[in-house]
Amino acid sequence: MARDRSQFRCAECGALFAQWAGQCTACGAWNSLAEHRAPSRAAERPASAGWSGERAITHLRAASAGAPARLPTGSTELDRVLGGGLVPGSVVLLGGDPGIGKSTLLLQTLARLAQSTRVLYASGEESAAQIAARAQRLQLGDADLPLLIDARLEAILDAAAGCEVLVVDSIQTLVAEAVASAAGSVAQVRECAARLTRLAKTSGVSVLIAGHVTKEGALAGPRVLEHIVDTVLYFEGDSSSPYRIVRAFKNRFGSVNELGVFAMTEAGLKEVSNPSAIFLTRHARPVAGSITMATLEGTRPLLLEVQALVESSPLGNPRRLALGMDGSRLAMLLAVLHRHAGVALFDQDVYVNLVGGLKVTETATDLPVLLAALSSLRNRPLPADVLSFGEVGLAGEVRPVRGGQERLGEAAKLGFKRAVVGKLNAPRKPIAGLEILALEHLGDLADVFARLTDGA
Structure with missing residues (x-):
């Protein structure tokens, strides 16, 4: 042998x-x-080996390029992240920390789809009694939802015949008979993901896969798993906060960086229709070091509060700590502020926090962070009706950011009166009720700050 x-x-x-x-x-x-x-070379090869999807050669001109049909999930926020709903034959990977709400979201979504669609919920890590108990808490006990409690991939593929939507919870618990390794290993995860993708592409089943993440926040298992699937969604949020954010990092059928906002309640995940309201804090009195910024997540403008604390440092090397943004960028912005605006913070500890736990990677945070730091340094509060966004370059110039009109429109809708933005982000037509303070260079930042605080 x-x-x-x-x-x-x-x-x-x-x-x-x-x-x-x-x-x-x-x-x-x-x-x-x-x-x-x-296994030895003579052993059976994985069933997915050699599969190439379309067997016949076709021409690009003959291929249909129409918009794919969408299956609404019944959740506006989830449909937004997916790009409008589930696409038949697509594979969606949902990752997140343990206990953050992956199984809850999948169970709620499938219970809604079961009313009009043939679905199957396959679980390899929970018993039917555990799923029933969760459904009871989510008030889904009367849902007609088919369950399959089995970790064998072949059993799931056989049971999924004739279904339109399949949920697999989770990919790390599945075992393919053709692979001689334990569940959760690199070979098993890759083989199971490839077989599920083959099922989706050949039969048109929409597959939703739950995946665990490591302590570093990456999907457990090989990174190739993200390349196999069509859409990768991540659950974000602090365990101490009731709010959960689902963000798209890859989407072959829609835009990336879209996000959906949910609130975790006793009855499950509830949609948040106005996300800006949860990220904004209404202070009882004016507070120094606080300003509202407008960020653009995918196609959705969001308003959130930026807080900065500037305090004399007893250390020879002052601290720069940023929560919600890149810490190295904060250090760069403080150097630019010193060089081009004459504001020295080399002997000050600087702490920056984006309220609400949202992580923002775009450069529109530059101008609000500098205004908040200047407000904390001089202990002069900025008016509550002031909003800002803009990128700052090393030469001190204030650069435009994308979606400026959408950001300003959201600010005007929520009652803001003044906006400090880059000159190239100033709207061509005036926006009713919103005064635009356009900055071209950081050399004018002190004058704009004085104008805002003197009139507060």
């Missing part, structure tokens, strides 16, 4: 090695090689 071979596979990139090493030479990850028993 042919004997199994001992191999070492990288948990990050899936590269194979004949012997263990401290570092993966393929991706550079340290201590990521794990031993597993690989």
